[in-house]
Amino acid sequence: MSHGPKNSNPPKLGKWLLRSFCSYDFLPTALWDLEELFIANVETKGVRRARLIYFREVFSIIFYLIYKGKSQYSTNKIAMFKHNILISIRGFKRFKGTFLTNLFGLASGLACAILIYLWVADEMKTDSFHENDDRLYQVMRNSQRPAGIRTQPSTPIPLAPSLKEELPEVEMALAIRRPTEGVATVDDNHIKAEVLLAGNQFFELFSFPLLQGRRSNAFANKKSVAISHDLAQNLFGSAANAIGKPIKLKHYAYKGFAEVSVVFENIPFKSTLQFDMVLDIGLFTTNNEWANDWNGDEAETFVLLTEGTDIATFQEKINGWLATKEPEDRKGTALFLQKFSDIYLYGEYKDGRAVAGRASYVSLFTYVAIFLVLIACINFVNLSTAQATVKMKEIGVKKALGSGRSTLINQLLTETILMSAISVFIALLIVALLLPGFNELVSKELVLEFNLVNILVISGLALLVGVVAGSYPAFYISGFSPVAVLKGSGFSLDRRKSFNETMIRKSLVVFQFTISLVFVMAFVVINQQLKFVQTTDIGYDRDDLIHFKMRPGYGYMPKTFIAALENIPGVVSATNMTSGTIVGNPGRGGGFTWDSQTPEQEISFGRPQIGAGFIETLGIELLEGRDFSSEYGNESSKLIINKATADLMGMDNVIGTIVMDSDEPKQIIGVVANFNIHSLREDILPTFMRYYPNGGSVILRLTDGAERETIANIEKYYNEIHPDYPFEFEFIDQQYNDLYQSETRVAKLSTYFTAIAIIVSCLGIFGLASFTVRRRRKEIAIRKLHGSSIASIVFLLSVEFLKVIAIAIVIGVPISYYFLKDWLEGFAFRIGLSPQYFIITGLLMIFVAWVTIMSQTAKSARVNIVDSLRGE
């Protein structure tokens, strides 16, 4: 034998394969040729490659034996395999209907599963492409609030350097400020860019691919800037041209010139950090000393831990870190680490711990995929067992000639695996066809790549489906007694067995329809809830409202700008507010106190800062008092509250009450009806509206019908005032709908998946019905002979199936009720789960099932009885 190192023997599995496929005549030749080759390869290419080549050669030899080899060179396995394939293909040809039903069902189920797999794999890959992914963490901050622990990503800027200096486990630490918009100018070319603030080691910590420049010390020169390939292209014509050139920047952090030190490739979709430009965070802190304080949370902190760091011990070390720096303010604040690539999926927090965010959708769709494939497999199981009668003679003859049970099981499994392989192939075609549309639906850029992982997963799927769908029929059919079978009596000999078999088949159909029912219910309820969200009165009129931002630094007063906007024909009224838009406005906080306040009333309030005419422009109902108006002086010391606040304060006459906004006394001048400033997932927050005339967010109400010209006029005026910024506006109702993007997406997807589930399930009962009808041909004919009407025969045949569907409904309703109730509880404003949804869905299911089997039963009832009885 070979005398090389211990592990340089040819792989055992490969040898075993050869032994099982090559006959005695050929085996030594193949074995020794391969071994000689292997030894040569180990020396030149290493053991791993040599093993790989060995396997490739083994498969090439097996292929040769199957297709071209002399029969005396191969073992029986090859012959049996060829025989099994042949028998399978003949079977497919002979029962085209069943074959196509199975194929179509399996292929569509598998296509859905593959699409979902691609999506799930992509979700899991988000942010994990960084080289040090396993050691890259973000520091999160838990703060104790009256309403419970609140988790936020923001931390003080000095945290990163202090962690790096004081803890040996920290290899790198970096403070980052999330991207905000700025403008880059070269000559007269102004281009908007999302600017991220980070430090010197940014490109070492995150491995975004670079085109030009060095990874380390990207910001050695403070006034350096890293730009994306697209930005370099637009500003300088090419990436190579950009290095060392100055760019004029206009950004809140820094205004002035900076030199390009790095050009990075455009940020891939699979990154959650999306930006066009990186500046040194030092540029920001030198001009804004306050930001460097331990008191503020002005950045997000990322750390790279050294290899082999124990996370739990490290976590304990940093837990109370902030309190050691700022004991007074940070008593209840704790820090914890979360793996950066996990944040995308687990980005929601409860009681200071990460819980599933998007991960819940990932698992939801994984289950959907599994169930769709199961439904398709059940069709296969049902149709094959139902068709056992036609296979019986073949099996009987084979058994009589001495086939063992394992040979027969092999044959039947080969058939199902072949079937599922064909289905996977067709499913892949379907996926390739649907992928562009699917991408649009889920806003992703998925591609069907045939890399090693995908090939393994997909072929594994084919094998698994083949085995899952094939094992029950294989064991069932191969277990027939040859004597009974050849006598021609089949299962009718053994009534109990036949009963069991029918029961299994029926319960599988129940399972299928239960799942379909849950899908349909989910589809109905999700869509109803979305419709509710879109039509419910949220307390203001969101039609014909547009929103855009003013830009600071052009030397005008927001007040005069808004007044000028109001003069544009077509603008009904105009107002402004601070930070963001009315939709999903995140601001909230405590700090409001009044004389009769009880401790329970010290809660977190909504506290938007609004300009004059806000209530009027948005069309919020004013219950008492008045709106803010620039006609009065000193509006800054006034407050408007919503009904929820008024109820909370519980006073008879709330107008005129003095409320302390931190340390500033303010007087309530108006009460408005409740309106939803957050999404409908959250309750209406008691809100204090404060007056701030210089807010940078503009909201305009336009006259219905003339929006296009009005917007053109606004744009003209806007461009006169802000020559560097393009005019970008959004419709408020669009922003509102965007809040429910994930729900809308699920609703759209559920439409397709529900349709597939129903179609596949119906295919199943269609197949079963046609089979039953064929088997009961004589019974039907005799019934007709004795005077049964067509209607009563149809009823007789249908009722068997409808009973099964009814059971499915009885099981499916509570299941779907449970899950949908849970889902709806995510919304503070939601529809009730009224019984009518369940009744309608149930009736729909019965109707669909009935229509499906109707064609078969009706045909059988009308058949000429002479034809049915004449045979034999």
Place this chain on the structure above:
Amino acid sequence: MKKVTLGAFEELVLLATGVLQDNAYGVTIKQELEQQLNKKISLGALYAALQRLEEKGWVNSRVGGITEKQGGRRKQYFDITKEGVIALNEVRDMRNELFNRLPQAKVDWLKS
């Protein structure tokens, strides 16, 4: 009777078998051809070609060479037969004949 033809790959395998004389078996033929053609050849394809050649009577296989290296087991060797050499010659003659009929002027013109 249908004329027995020699495929392009078969021709190469047959040539290699002849060239290797007494030492023609799977691995050596594979290595020889890979060296000459500068591309990978799988053993399966090679066995298939050898089997066809054997059926046509252009190579003979013999079992032999119980050497130390093989751990004392037998191995299949291939030898080119007289008919094999004739077949090779026929193919070459036919090719040469066609080659000679290429218009010289055009060849020169294309070469320049």
